[in-house]
Amino acid sequence: MKAAVLRAPGGLDRIEICEREAPRPGPGEVLVRVRAVALNYHDYVVANGRVKIPDGRILMSDGAGEVVEAGEGASFRPGEAVVSVFYPAWLAGEPDDASRVIIPGETCDGYGAQLVAVPQAWVTRAPAGLSHAEAATLTCAGLTAWRAVVIEGKVKPGDCVLVQGTGGVSIFALQFAKAAGATVIATSSSTEKLARLKALGADQVINYRETPAWGEAARELTGGRGVDLVVEIGGAGTLPQSVAACRIGGRIVLIGVLAGLSGEAPTATIFLKQLTIKGIAVGSRADQLEMIRGIEATALRPVIDSTYPLEGLADAYRRQEAQRHFGKICVEL
Amino acid sequence: MKAAVLRAPGGLDRIEICEREAPRPGPGEVLVRVRAVALNYHDYVVANGRVKIPDGRILMSDGAGEVVEAGEGASFRPGEAVVSVFYPAWLAGEPDDASRVIIPGETCDGYGAQLVAVPQAWVTRAPAGLSHAEAATLTCAGLTAWRAVVIEGKVKPGDCVLVQGTGGVSIFALQFAKAAGATVIATSSSTEKLARLKALGADQVINYRETPAWGEAARELTGGRGVDLVVEIGGAGTLPQSVAACRIGGRIVLIGVLAGLSGEAPTATIFLKQLTIKGIAVGSRADQLEMIRGIEATALRPVIDSTYPLEGLADAYRRQEAQRHFGKICVEL
Amino acid sequence: MKAAVLRAPGGLDRIEICEREAPRPGPGEVLVRVRAVALNYHDYVVANGRVKIPDGRILMSDGAGEVVEAGEGASFRPGEAVVSVFYPAWLAGEPDDASRVIIPGETCDGYGAQLVAVPQAWVTRAPAGLSHAEAATLTCAGLTAWRAVVIEGKVKPGDCVLVQGTGGVSIFALQFAKAAGATVIATSSSTEKLARLKALGADQVINYRETPAWGEAARELTGGRGVDLVVEIGGAGTLPQSVAACRIGGRIVLIGVLAGLSGEAPTATIFLKQLTIKGIAVGSRADQLEMIRGIEATALRPVIDSTYPLEGLADAYRRQEAQRHFGKICVEL
Amino acid sequence: MKAAVLRAPGGLDRIEICEREAPRPGPGEVLVRVRAVALNYHDYVVANGRVKIPDGRILMSDGAGEVVEAGEGASFRPGEAVVSVFYPAWLAGEPDDASRVIIPGETCDGYGAQLVAVPQAWVTRAPAGLSHAEAATLTCAGLTAWRAVVIEGKVKPGDCVLVQGTGGVSIFALQFAKAAGATVIATSSSTEKLARLKALGADQVINYRETPAWGEAARELTGGRGVDLVVEIGGAGTLPQSVAACRIGGRIVLIGVLAGLSGEAPTATIFLKQLTIKGIAVGSRADQLEMIRGIEATALRPVIDSTYPLEGLADAYRRQEAQRHFGKICVEL
Numbered sequence A, B, C, D: 001m002k003a004a005v006l007r008a009p010g011g012l013d014r015i016e017i018c019e020r021e022a023p024r025p026g027p028g029e030v031l032v033r034v035r036a037v038a039l040n041y042h043d044y045v046v047a048n049g050r051v052k053i054p055d056g057r058i059l060m061s062d063g064a065g066e067v068v069e070a071g072e073g074a075s076f077r078p079g080e081a082v083v084s085v086f087y088p089a090w091l092a093g094e095p096d097d098a099s100r101v102i103i104p105g106e107t108c109d110g111y112g113a114q115l116v117a118v119p120q121a122w123v124t125r126a127p128a129g130l131s132h133a134e135a136a137t138l139t140c141a142g143l144t145a146w147r148a149v150v151i152e153g154k155v156k157p158g159d160c161v162l163v164q165g166t167g168g169v170s171i172f173a174l175q176f177a178k179a180a181g182a183t184v185i186a187t188s189s190s191t192e193k194l195a196r197l198k199a200l201g202a203d204q205v206i207n208y209r210e211t212p213a214w215g216e217a218a219r220e221l222t223g224g225r226g227v228d229l230v231v232e233i234g235g236a237g238t239l240p241q242s243v244a245a246c247r248i249g250g251r252i253v254l255i256g257v258l259a260g261l262s263g264e265a266p267t268a269t270i271f272l273k274q275l276t277i278k279g280i281a282v283g284s285r286a287d288q289l290e291m292i293r294g295i296e297a298t299a300l301r302p303v304i305d306s307t308y309p310l311e312g313l314a315d316a317y318r319r320q321e322a323q324r325h326f327g328k329i330c331v332e333l
Helices: A041-047 A132-136 A138-151 A168-179 A191-199 A214-221 A238-245 A267-272 A285-298 A310-321 B041-047 B132-136 B138-151 B168-179 B191-199 B214-221 B238-245 B267-272 B285-298 B310-322 C041-047 C132-136 C138-151 C168-179 C191-199 C214-221 C238-245 C267-272 C285-298 C310-322 D041-047 D132-136 D138-151 D168-179 D191-199 D214-221 D238-245 D267-272 D285-298 D310-322
Strands: A002-006 A015-019 A029-038 A062-070 A081-084 A115-119 A123-125 A160-164 A183-188 A204-207 A227-232 A246-254 A263-265 A276-279 A304-309 A328-332 B002-006 B015-019 B029-038 B062-070 B081-084 B115-119 B123-125 B160-164 B183-188 B204-207 B227-232 B246-254 B263-265 B276-279 B304-309 B328-332 C002-006 C015-019 C029-038 C062-070 C081-084 C115-119 C123-125 C160-164 C183-188 C204-207 C227-232 C246-254 C263-265 C276-279 C304-309 C328-332 D002-006 D015-019 D029-038 D062-070 D081-084 D115-119 D123-125 D160-164 D183-188 D204-207 D227-232 D246-254 D263-265 D276-279 D304-309 D328-332
Touching: A002 A310, A015 A310, A029 A132, A029 A138, A041 A310, A062 A132, A062 A138, A081 A132, A081 A138, A123 A285, A132 A138, A132 A304, A132 A328, A138 A168, A138 A227, A138 A285, A160 A168, A160 A238, A168 A183, A168 A227, A168 A285, A183 A191, A183 A214, A191 A204, A204 A214, A214 A238, A227 A238, A238 A246, A238 A263, A238 A267, A246 D267, A267 D246, A267 D276, A276 D267, A304 A310, A310 A328, B002 B310, B015 B310, B029 B132, B029 B138, B041 B310, B062 B132, B062 B138, B081 B132, B081 B138, B123 B285, B132 B138, B132 B304, B132 B328, B138 B168, B138 B227, B138 B285, B160 B168, B160 B238, B168 B183, B168 B227, B168 B285, B183 B191, B183 B214, B191 B204, B204 B214, B214 B238, B227 B238, B238 B246, B238 B263, B238 B267, B246 C267, B267 C246, B267 C276, B276 C267, B304 B310, B310 B328, C002 C310, C015 C310, C029 C132, C029 C138, C041 C310, C062 C132, C062 C138, C081 C132, C081 C138, C123 C285, C132 C138, C132 C304, C132 C328, C138 C168, C138 C227, C138 C285, C160 C168, C160 C238, C168 C183, C168 C227, C168 C285, C183 C191, C183 C214, C191 C204, C204 C214, C214 C238, C227 C238, C238 C246, C238 C263, C238 C267, C304 C310, C310 C328, D002 D310, D015 D310, D029 D132, D029 D138, D041 D310, D062 D132, D062 D138, D081 D132, D081 D138, D123 D285, D132 D138, D132 D304, D132 D328, D138 D168, D138 D227, D138 D285, D160 D168, D160 D238, D168 D183, D168 D227, D168 D285, D183 D191, D183 D214, D191 D204, D204 D214, D214 D238, D227 D238, D238 D246, D238 D263, D238 D267, D304 D310, D310 D328
Parallel strands: A160 A183, A160 A227, A183 A204, A227 A246, A246 A276, A304 A328, B160 B183, B160 B227, B183 B204, B227 B246, B246 B276, B304 B328, C160 C183, C160 C227, C183 C204, C227 C246, C246 C276, C304 C328, D160 D183, D160 D227, D183 D204, D227 D246, D246 D276, D304 D328
Antiparallel strands: A002 A015, A029 A062, A029 A115, A029 A328, A062 A081, A081 A123, A263 D263, A276 D276, B002 B015, B029 B062, B029 B115, B029 B328, B062 B081, B081 B123, B263 C263, B276 C276, C002 C015, C029 C062, C029 C115, C029 C328, C062 C081, C081 C123, D002 D015, D029 D062, D029 D115, D029 D328, D062 D081, D081 D123
């Protein structure tokens, strides 16, 4: 079978498509024919060598496909569509140190291969009605947005949610917020992308290049009250704007650190507005099962920017690196 | 001005439409021209004499209209559309003994009059785009359903909610659950009403006359998992069915006591399924403001069964008593 | 090694102490030398034959002892003191159908044996400073009380908690409530036991035989406000008293069904007081680890009524059956 | 009567003790003989002129005394001991813009006077058994710590709480955390103060001058797991240490901004550890009533650093400015 592995010391030009022996499922495992994988930011920092992995490891955490064979004692059946779990050791409840010891594509082989054999808890059923590529987008981006909007954001009908840009998590956050009855304010630097965000349901949009004080602009769009929730991507200088956008008692979920490892925080305003800032790193397997029910109930369809063949994986990462995409970049096997 | 008052000792034939002197707003008060009132079950047990009130008290708690004049220090402006608050002493937070000392139409004059002068906290703005009759339905039935589904029920996309029958709260609960991304199972004894519930968004329906074990039937409709939330109206023998319908860890919100003051509870199943049963009596003024944002964001329109003139108030109650209505019965002034 | 097994069709006189071959730990398992087991109500209904188990199954779910040997890949070390988990398949988060498929002593062999070999997730470390008998009381009674008072009851300093009688869960609930800063009202029918409850920290006590309307009496002891939380054991006629005791918005956790499978519930008062009733069946493994930290931080010592040798197991159950105990009945091996 | 007022443009040397006419209670008001006021940081930035108030305004928000006379319709009785509410417009529930429109001593006259007449909701009963000076410390410092530890911190037995320094809020936080069954790690730069913190119940202490990486040191004191809650005072460089101290999923409550309006935040660690940072500005009147029950149930006594006569108010502020105090500085009238 074919597999995408990373050669030491990493870098997009060190991705290699090679032949590997097909795995066999052990007791409690499932053998999955991977049909699609989706790229996420964590995969990118692994592939470009910033996060170090052993030479020859199979890349990528977000995979979807169908079960080929169930090992002894496993309960999935051949033919079932499944999707991978980002933190398979985080089964349910609150995270702890043990939650993040397993990250496929980093701490062990990932899903960038035609066949994988994994313990059955490492996958869940996929939502009915989605393609494998659509399902693969759920593992990291979908679940991060679900947890940000639904579980930690507790969004209810009438809440106002602000999402930033057109990355995978932001678009899912827009979709989940609309599915939960919220109004959504979306930002982008591109007029064309703002139009696409409106087509996806954004109630109001702000061009952050034309409106550098977009936090205050968002607050004004709410009639001065402020937004209830910001899905913060950790971009350059975004946090002070997010704080300005919030209502008294509002909430900011920090779902990434696009612009660096630390940044200036307007602590006095966080204190006086009594804001909550909550870091979110994907979610548990139980959260994923709830998200899947949510997707099925609301007929939500993930937004796919583009798809590549496995041989085009490095090109796919280069598209992600260029930051011009809208939605998720996938690879079909 | 005209007002609907109740003559001692109460009873639908003791409702009297009489002339009263028009009130004037004191400091901090608003004078409201009431355009519509909606009937609720509590109003009914007051009007029929089961709950005792002084002779000559103006009836009804659920009113809507427009502000005519603001007293000194009040912040509403003439012309603003407003809707009454069921428990005006319950401003926010958790209920306590003080929350329920004021109930217009019971502990003091209500909204069954062409003009009322009340402290401004006794009303809130009405949702944009609703008629006065539609707005009037929110005070009791709307807010009870909002609190049941959104605040205490914490319904999120993909949850399954079971609603019982076609009373005002149940229909609002169906609408709020759909607005929040849930799937809904609705029950009724009438094929025609089941069709109307489906038209309002119910995903699945059960005729409880044809299917007496409708709790188990509902559980089967969820693939055996059970429903996440039941909005329980306290009907004859409904609680054991609701318990049977629930999933492990499910939740039942008890929003009324249609069939009597006490009933048989299947405590062993409540214990083993680890269910939550939560009594809900309307909500706070702050809850009402959140509901109004939710209604505006989702363009929800209350379902009105029928409207009567003020002179037809006793007839309106008789229609309610007959239990054949679908949605809310209103009176327009 | 010696083991306590149940012979079909069950009954206290069908308990048999026999010889079994000592088990060996498989991969991921630990071999535990059981030093003590504690009796709980579930064990009792298994032993007396009400819940059916296969002939020859080893009894009892609540065991404590020390690790003798860790199988391949298991992380416990020889000599570590451990205590069993009641629902080993419920690792964390909310319960679901899968949470309760494994109950040692019912669905598989239990801890009534000198040696057991179990997957390492079936036990946790024991609190420092407790005897094995004290640790064994935590599995069912301790964790049920912890979840009732701390997790679902959310007791905070100044809350008032009512506990019923002198069974194991009630005494733990008293201790956890005091450790969390609450005031406690305790009931019993025995003057002598009331004195012992006071010695354990109960602020006020009620003899429910002398005061049949003890719910109202409890409410008066709070200055008329009502208690915040009742730990309800499901006794004969206790629920209506618990409802009477509660404040507006109060909470009743139902931790057992001593008096039968169903009972009369005062639904109108539950509705008007906006009470929450929540069924609680033990807790997850993650809950147990939190409880152990709580016990260590507050130096709480479980209350042991009496201890028996393994050969006295049937007598131990007879003492439990007689309902005269105060705290937990244990067996030491 | 005597009153402490501030002369424009503010500054500690612009505090003036003058004679004012004694007020009379209007309808719904209470006349309170103020017996003690406590200094807080907000009062200090008002007095030193950083927050601007009109010339001649009576200073200070935290007062306690006894009711002299109740105006028409007010329910307090003469002789009742009462304590002021910091945000009297924030009655209950979540904060909003309206919550903070009234701050006595800033937006209107405060409690630095022998007699005040205020709407009765501006005060609550004081805890039984406390002196007036002790009660006065509760309004700002006590309630901030209560909300940080109990309401937002949700501290339960066994949690580990880190408190910083020996200001009023930090000491209350230590006391409430111990009352709730937690273990406490406390920091100070003074060996003598660390000894006093231990005497108050701190389980472990760190001298942050000797151990600049005290965040990591705190984490090590927990056996590597990390603390559950940090009560963060917004000191110079404290936030990165607090982040280092936390466990995965830990919580930091930001209760002040001692070192400036903004600061560096380690966003990557906040994200990866999935931390919550929550700004806290005092609390609601309903929160204050809960705190009072908590104080009474646990017999907690506020720690008073020193007391001054009204004429010594400027000196009292200078002591606060010097940052050498331990606990609360009070003024007795």
